[in-house]
Each structure stands twice: as structure tokens, then as C-alpha cells.
Amino acid sequence: MFVTDLKCNHRKNPLGMDDIPYFSWKMESEQQNVMQTACRIQVYKEKRCLWDSEKTVTEKSTFIPYEGDALESCSRYRWIVTIWDNYGNQASEEAFFETAFLSHMDWKAKWVECRQKHKKKTPAVLFRKDFQVKKELISARAYATCHGIYRLSMNGERADAREFAPEYTVYEKCLYYQTYDVTPLLKPGKNTIGMYVGDGWYFSMMSKKKSRNFSDHYGILFQIELHYEDGTKETIISDENVKCKTGPVQYSDLYYGEIYDAREQVSNWDTPYCDDRTWKNVKIREFPLDNLKAQIMDPVRIYREFSVKKVIKTPKGENVLDFGQNFAGRVRINIHLPKDSVLEMEHSETLGTDGNYFNNIQGINQKDVFISDGNEISYEPLFTFHGFRYVRITGLQEIRAEDFTGIALTSEKADLGTFECSDAEINRLVENTLWSQKSNMFSIPTDCPQREKAGWTGDIGIYAKTALKNEDVTAFLTGWLNNLKLEQKEDGQIPPVVPFSDFYSMTSKLQPILMGGSPKTISSSGWADCCIDIPYDMYCMTENTDILRRQYPVMKKWLSYVEVQAKTKKGRESGVEKEQEQYLWNSGFHYGEWLIPSCCEENGSMSKENFASAREGKNYVAPIYFYTSSKKMAEIAKILGEKQDEEYYKSLSEKILEACQKSLITKEDRLRYERQGAYVLALKAGIIPTEKKQTFADRLAELIEKNGNKLDTGFLGTPYLLDALSENGYGNFAYTVLKQPERPGWMFEVRNGATTIWESWNCYGKDGKIQLMSMNHYAFGSVCDWIYRNISGIDFLEPGYRKIRISPKPYGDLTAANRTYQCEYGEIQSIWKIEDGVFTLEVKIPCNTTAVVELPDGRTESVGSGTYQFTSRRRKENE
Numbered sequence: 001m002f003v004t005d006l007k008c009n010h011r012k013n014p015l016g017m018d019d020i021p022y023f024s025w026k027m028e029s030e031q032q033n034v035m036q037t038a039c040r041i042q043v044y045k046e047k048r049c050l051w052d053s054e055k056t057v058t059e060k061s062t063f064i065p066y067e068g069d070a071l072e073s074c075s076r077y078r079w080i081v082t083i084w085d086n087y088g089n090q091a092s093e094e095a096f097f098e099t100a101f102l103s104h105m106d107w108k109a110k111w112v113e114c115r116q117k118h119k120k121k122t123p124a125v126l127f128r129k130d131f132q133v134k135k136e137l138i139s140a141r142a143y144a145t146c147h148g149i150y151r152l153s154m155n156g157e158r159a160d161a162r163e164f165a166p167e168y169t170v171y172e173k174c175l176y177y178q179t180y181d182v183t184p185l186l187k188p189g190k191n192t193i194g195m196y197v198g199d200g201w202y203f204s205m206m207s208k209k210k211s212r213n214f215s216d217h218y219g220i221l222f223q224i225e226l227h228y229e230d231g232t233k234e235t236i237i238s239d240e241n242v243k244c245k246t247g248p249v250q251y252s253d254l255y256y257g258e259i260y261d262a263r264e265q266v267s268n269w270d271t272p273y274c275d276d277r278t279w280k281n282v283k284i285r286e287f288p289l290d291n292l293k294a295q296i297m298d299p300v301r302i303y304r305e306f307s308v309k310k311v312i313k314t315p316k317g318e319n320v321l322d323f324g325q326n327f328a329g330r331v332r333i334n335i336h337l338p339k340d341s342v343l344e345m346e347h348s349e350t351l352g353t354d355g356n357y358f359n360n361i362q363g364i365n366q367k368d369v370f371i372s373d374g375n376e377i378s379y380e381p382l383f384t385f386h387g388f389r390y391v392r393i394t395g396l397q398e399i400r401a402e403d404f405t406g407i408a409l410t411s412e413k414a415d416l417g418t419f420e421c422s423d424a425e426i427n428r429l430v431e432n433t434l435w436s437q438k439s440n441m442f443s444i445p446t447d448c449p450q451r452e453k454a455g456w457t458g459d460i461g462i463y464a465k466t467a468l469k470n471e472d473v474t475a476f477l478t479g480w481l482n483n484l485k486l487e488q489k490e491d492g493q494i495p496p497v498v499p500f501s502d503f504y505s506m507t508s509k510l511q512p513i514l515m516g517g518s519p520k521t522i523s524s525s526g527w528a529d530c531c532i533d534i535p536y537d538m539y540c541m542t543e544n545t546d547i548l549r550r551q552y553p554v555m556k557k558w559l560s561y562v563e564v565q566a567k568t569k570k571g572r573e574s575g576v577e578k579e580q581e582q583y584l585w586n587s588g589f590h591y592g593e594w595l596i597p598s599c600c601e602e603n604g605s606m607s608k609e610n611f612a613s614a615r616e617g618k619n620y621v622a623p624i625y626f627y628t629s630s631k632k633m634a635e636i637a638k639i640l641g642e643k644q645d646e647e648y649y650k651s652l653s654e655k656i657l658e659a660c661q662k663s664l665i666t667k668e669d670r671l672r673y674e675r676q677g678a679y680v681l682a683l684k685a686g687i688i689p690t691e692k693k694q695t696f697a698d699r700l701a702e703l704i705e706k707n708g709n710k711l712d713t714g715f716l717g718t719p720y721l722l723d724a725l726s727e728n729g730y731g732n733f734a735y736t737v738l739k740q741p742e743r744p745g746w747m748f749e750v751r752n753g754a755t756t757i758w759e760s761w762n763c764y765g766k767d768g769k770i771q772l773m774s775m776n777h778y779a780f781g782s783v784c785d786w787i788y789r790n791i792s793g794i795d796f797l798e799p800g801y802r803k804i805r806i807s808p809k810p811y812g813d814l815t816a817a818n819r820t821y822q823c824e825y826g827e828i829q830s831i832w833k834i835e836d837g838v839f840t841l842e843v844k845i846p847c848n849t850t851a852v853v854e855l856p857d858g859r860t861e862s863v864g865s866g867t868y869q870f871t872s873r874r875r876k877e878n879e
């Protein structure tokens, strides 16, 4: 028996933390039915023990909070976990975590800024400082951040491969600093720290917030802690000795791209060989330091590199590179051009129907420009990224595919799952979803990587569960939810985009006018409710109580806001008595289901019909979400031991349920809003009384059938559409809808060559025209959650998969499926195939969990950890 995968705050050996640590590990064994019976955690700083939990009888192996003596800043702690199993085996393993600054008083560094004011097109700025390492070092750490985004180097070498530090946050309240182990980069004598700073989110028009007193200058802050072998320490800080100068990046924008003039390169700028006497002095600024926080999650890094699939000569004669995959990232070129020649790279997700280069993102030309100094160079834009598959190249006589490399970037997270089945199109759909996830987990969860790059709350709200099944997004989402907490308004409202910016405050004022409500209401149902949905999903998937505790005040405040809205503002079409109406949230501004296909068929999201459906949404989407959120809150309060709250939310949700039923269900046993999505949401939320569920599910199936077996649900309905069918006896029909080859349908995209998930099924319009919509939105990829739970049949019966259900469904013509999933306890696997009418299933259940296996012939088996095989006759009826 072994202890493996030790994690502290869900990261492996994290450097530079300032949160209270919590610990998790996994257990591996060759034996079956293995359970942890006890554990012991010891935490040491060198030889001093700060915490010894003693041997504790418990099965718990995840999210265990540190309960030892106070930790100190900038220190390394070893932690040792020892576990015992039910066979009397014992195993131990060791890992470490390192603290950064536990108080902002630890910062000795000063903010320094370049004197040039940031204007619309400002060149990026090089900052440098020389310093002495006086003795032999044991270790050295650099802590740094900036206003803008930066790359840090020591003596000419990048300190690590991270990109886009310091990440996108609500800067005036929380600005992350990064921790670097720079020990191997330093040497006795003169050393140099370099920081190259570009615009990033801090200066971008789309993400800027003037009211926050952002600085108008690029600025940096760093502190290097040197630990010498003789036990002494020394601190090097950013101060008046820092010098600055502009370099080759003439302009950098996260949306529009970068201009790199190689003639302006400054050789050796970040090494001791640079003479900086002609460089400019910096200005010291007294910014408060209490917004500084150690970065919670892993950074953005290169995820994959790929070569050009095809070089296309378009009918117009343009040279276009096709990377064969839509992704977020940029292009690296190896190039040798005559001095002063200009090379341009423009990025797009698609070609036009005429085969020419076509920019499908209105108003944004994602363009990088390179100007040569006559030397051979490998250039990759520093401070921008794009969403693209195709790149139009101008300024080159001859295109050699091998000179270009596609660089895919994403916030680093461990992959958790694999999926493959006998249907190649479903496999491609799953792969497309993974690509959309990678492309949109970029410092924050975004809607799309090419147009808005914005933290739309609703998108991640519906997608979080699928995300958690694909990658370990715990630390990533914890970071973003902290932003959400900081953005919550006094009255409890949550802005639709987090972090919120001037651009989105402006559009938020317009949206209520177009979609109902007053400009004071900026929080739509389904979008703002993500403040409850995401922590709840994180808990269900990983038994993460830490996140529930952190976010509990936000959830409470949000729900109180909705309660006040329901009580004080009346909608028009409630159909209920006054007494009940106070429990219906049917006023204000809502996005409704958003992008119901029949409402945005012709003109996309900006159509009158789409806005009308958003307005209609307040009558069924908002009340249903109010019910679901209050029900979840009762459960969350229970988990956290908040007894009074639990009672309160329970009784509140009962009253909302009654009001919803009265308002939404007609005497004829229909819903007042005859939309597929209304049926889906009502069935999933439990609005429909048990005895009437079948009638309503039949009606939903009928609506879909009448629509040619095609879905007509929007953002909020689609993730639950197939569940609403398969949970009510329409399993095979759900599969038919999944396999629908025409628009709107998932396979329509796959058959049209999609390599990511589209924002709208209409990206290729009816007449073959291309709509100006994003082709890389993960929202509709949330169907993978259904695929994993149904086709492979892996689901949890108890939070965190402590108890697992494996109930594979061999729908339609499927003959095989194989899924692995790393849950908190280890790998779950379900492999099944049908040969000569016989269904065989192999399952793998991790230690410290148990599982119930349900076979297609109706048999049920209970198993403990280990690997098991089953055979079954295949059930033929409509499952």
C-alpha cells in the first residue's frame, strides 16, 4: 500500500502561499476493498514540529486543514502523512509547501514606475537592477508583481516559463504576486534582475476600470530574499536604483496583438554586462500594499506546440496557414528576413465560404507585426494571445511551413480524464470540448479567447461541472471565485462579468434596457447564481468544504438580494395570489435561457427575437433559479453545520416551490411557457410534482420530436436537456438528440469540421453564410458531463466519489466505451464493449471508496476498491 499524489491546497509542493494550508493525498494498493482507517499528519520547519495530528481514526484523505502553530513568512515546511488501512498496512510519504509573505508588512520593496504615461499605443518597458550576491547561497526567492503583465529574468534567463503574470484579478483589492525559486540562476558577485512589462488586462480598454484609480504608468514591485550558507539573510528590493527603457515591443494589446521591432532589441539588458547609464530613472510610488496576495493557482503556460497542417493559397492569392485546430495561443516563427522588412500575421477561426481569409470576430483584427533587424530570429509574441486556427501571412515571398509553430497556451492544470467510444463523432465532440476548455481557462474562466476574453459568470456557471471532470480546476476556480467575492456589490448583486470593467459596466447599463429591468439591476438569473452553483459543484465533485466555507457569505448575500427583489418588485405575468407572489423572482433584467436557436437563427445574439426571449425568461428562468439556489443553500448550510440557516432556506425553498408550481403549471398539465428549455429546467429543478413528471417529460419529448428531433434550448437549458430526457425513460431518444446531424445539434458542428465548441449552432448560417459569432465557447460542451455519466456511466453517489455509481448505457448503435477519471481518491475506470450480443464491463474502483455497479440487464453489484469484470445481456427496450 502506498500514499501518493500529496497535495497542499490542491497543488503539488506549492511555492509562495499565504492561505492556510489544507492537505490531500491518494492511496494505492494491489489488494481489493482497501479503506483508510487512520491517518497522521506532521508538519515540520527544519527539525521543529509545528503540528502533529497524532494517529487519528478517519477515512478522510482530502481537504484536511492545517491545525498547527502559526506559520512564518518565507519558510519551507515539510509535511509527512502516514496512513493505515483495513489490512493493517501502514505507509508514509513526504511533501512540502512554502509560505510567502504572511503579512503585507513583510514587503520592504517599493513600487517603482516608468515616467512615461501609458497612452493608447505605448511600447512595453524593460526594467532592470543590478545587485550583489555577497556569499555562498543556500536558496534565493524572488517575489514580484507589476501593473501590466510581465516576464521576469535573472542574468539573462527567464525565471520560469509562466506567461501573463500577475494574472487577471480585481487589482485594487487583490493583486497577485508570483514566487520564483531563483537559486540556480544566481552566482556570487554581480547579478541582474530584469522585468519586461507590457499592457495585459491592466491597461486594456476592455478590462480596465478607471474608477479604481489604476495607475497610468507601467510599474513593478519585487523583493528578493537571499539565504546565505552561513545562516545570514539579505533582502534586495525594487527601489530608486531600478532603471528603465523601452525595448522591441512597440505596442502590445491582449485583443489586437503586438508590434515587435527587432531593430529596437537591447542586447544583454537583463545581464550584468549591460551599461544602463543612459537608461531612465524610475519614480517611486506609494501604493498601498494590502491588496497584494500570493497567487492561488498555477500560471498560464504553453500546453502544446504544433506544426502547420497546410499552407493555403486562397482564391484571392493570400498565404494562409492552417494549424488544423482552433485554439488560444500564438505563433512562433523562425525567420531570417532582410533588415526593415515587415511580416504580418492575422489570426482567425475560419476561412470564408469562398475559401479566402475571413475575420469572424467583428471589430477586432488579431494581428501581430514583426519588423526585422536583418538577423535570424525565433520570435513569438510576448504580451498577447489570440483565438484562431488560420493565420494570414503578409510580407513573405516564400512560406515554409516548418518555420511556423502553433503555441497553445492555458492556465496549467492536471488532466483528469480520458474518454473514447465506438462513435468517432462523439469522440471528436469530446475532444472539441477539451480544446474549448483549454482555450477558455486563461487566467480566468472566459467566454471566448478571441472576442471578449471575459469572465462571464453564466458560462462557467453551467460549465464548471464538466470542467471538473476534465481537469483539476480546483485551485483555478478558487482564485476566480475570490474575484467574484471581491466584485459583489453592497446589495448582494454579482456583476455578469468578473472581474468587471468599464466596458462591461457600460454594456450592463444598456442590457437592462434591451432585456427588461432597470439599469440598477445588473445581475441576471443563471449568471449570478453561479456564485452558488460553482462552489456546490466543486463540493459534489471533490468534497471540497473549504470552498463552501470561503464563499458562504457571498452566497447568502446574493440570495438575500434575490429575496428582496422577489418581495418588493412584482413581475407582470405571475398568475398567482399576492401572498405567493413574494416568492416569485420575476422582475428585473435577465438573459433568459440565452441563445435559444429559434430566437437567434437569423441575426445571432443581437437579434430582436433573442432579446425578446431574454425578457420572457424572467417569467420562468428566474423563478426556477431562485428555487434551485435556495434549495442548494439549505444543503450547503447543512454541510457547514449552519442549523438555523438550513431551516430557513428549507422553508424558503418550499414556499418558492409552491409559488413556482402555481405560476408555471397550467390546469392542462402543461407549462405556461411552451419552450423546450422551460420543460428541461422545471423537470431538472424538481418543480414538477413526482406523479406528473412523466407527463411533462412526454411533452418535452413531443416538443423535440415536432422540431425534427432537434433541440431548441439556450445556454441554461442545454446542459440539462439530455438528463431531462434520460432520467424520464427517454434514454435512447436523448442519444438521438445528441447524434442529430443537422443544425441545431452537436454533430452538425462536428460534421462541419468544428475543432472546438461554437457559441451558436448558427456559426455557419442557413444559407452557408458565416455568422459573426465565436467558434470557441465551452458552454454547449457541458453535454460531456452527460456523456461521461451515461455512456460510461460514472457518477458519484456520495460527494467526492467516496461512493461511486457505474451504470453504463449502451445507447443506440454504440458498441464500446472507455473512460478514466481521476477523482480525489484515485482513478475510476469503466470499459465496456458489446461482442456477439454480450455486454462485458471492466471497472476499476480506487482505494478508500466503494461502488455500486448497475448492469444493462438490471443486475446490481456492490464492490469495494479493485478491478472487476462483469458480463450482461444487453437490454433492448428504450432505456
Ligand code: BGC
Pocket (backbone or CB within 6 Å): 447, 448, 452, 456, 458, 459, 591, 594, 777
Ligand atoms: C458572451 C456570452 C455571455 C453572454 C451574455 C456574450 O457576449 O460571449 O458567452 O454569457 O454574452 O449575454
